[in-house]
Amino acid sequence: MSHQPPELKKELKIRHITMISLGGIIGAGLFIGSGSLINAAGPGSIFSYAFAGLLVILVMRMLGEMSTANPSSGSFATYAREALGPWAGYTIGWLYWFFWVIVIAVEAIAGSTIIQYWFPSLPSWGVSLILTFLLTLTNLYSVKSFGEFEYWFSLIKVVSLVLFLLLGGAIILGLIPGVESPGASNLLHRGGFLPNGISSVFLGVAIVMFSFMGTEIVATAAGESAQPERAITIATNTVIYRILIFYLGSILILVTILPWDSSSLMKSPFVSILELVNVPAAAQIMNFIVLTAVLSCLNSGLYTSSRMLYSMAQKGDAPRMFLKVNKKGIPFNAIVGCTVISYISVGFNYLSPDKIFLFLVNASGGVALLVYLVIAFSQLRMRKKYEKEKPEALKIRMWLFPYLTYGTIAAITSIFIAMAFIDSLRTQFYLTLLIAVFVVCSYFFMKKKKDDSSLSGQGNKRIS
Incomplete structure (x- = not known):
């Protein structure tokens, strides 16, 4: 009697996926990082967010098209392998995994900094490790527990932003007693709408693109949903409203x-x-909301990196030990492996924050653009394949194919190249390129090693 090994359980419900798709786009970068961009580009920063948001909407449409046709926990790495070849799936899978394990460490450190605001005597490294450990437990318990935590984290972020939008709208309309409406004075009377020129807006696009990283998580999560097609369709069709309301709405008010x-x-x-x-205790309230955003990102990072590692192990791109799934349908070794790497990264921040840890953070900086680029190239190939072999699988279709796909590829490529000419992003560009080249070379090295081993094995068989 054959024994079937345990598989990932499809325990994520539509409400989990819906809230993950809503909250996944709201990161700590919106609450904290938006101020520096507005300070650099002025009111024109709304254009930076609008253009970056448009590119993300197009990329999500492409990913939605492929995901409804073939739901997979490996997401775009699986599609890259099918469309562009094994080397592409291997490369983008490891780069994406690398990005998220570094994000786990970054968010754990950010969370410890916020908690130190209330408890200054606690050691930063200790709090970082505890936060990572606690959220690792939720991921290890069951995929449903991950979904529940992410549901409530996302709900807090969404409700907070909706209340902020209502409050901001009331201030602008002059509905708050004792608070004068600014009208259009801050938009037009301080050097105009583009006080630092159009170049500052384009510079802002390169920075903003990283804020949207996380929108693609829903495609991975849908692979563990009982209704993957419905989950992806909801997420894909609502991404426009999410970006318009949460990001553009917030920036317009600011x-x-x-x-x-x-x-x-x-x-x-x-x-x-x-x-x-x-508002009484404004800083305390905001700290709590930002902490929620940080924990949400940490939780998602553990989930996404472990599923990518599990998926790569299935394809033979990662050690087979990461294929282990426990009785609850959790890739136990993959989660623990990602956690260990994040613990090491937190240790690097404690021992060498200005060298090793800074190198890791900068090296992962441009991965978002490479991921979006691979999604676009994959969709270009897969769409033609689906139309030829199974057109009925195309429940979601990319608009104006292939012209918008080509336009998206050109825009993302331009932004990535532009990073080399922006002082604050140049280091990230070169280090990301270095890591990408290293990963590609490692694929061909491993392939040659496997081929040599296979030939050697065949030779031994003939001799025997």
């Missing part, structure tokens, strides 16, 4: 209410607006 050259933007723009209307 640039309208706060002067773009104000020092309060560099501190925390969201806190500044709460303080403007005398």
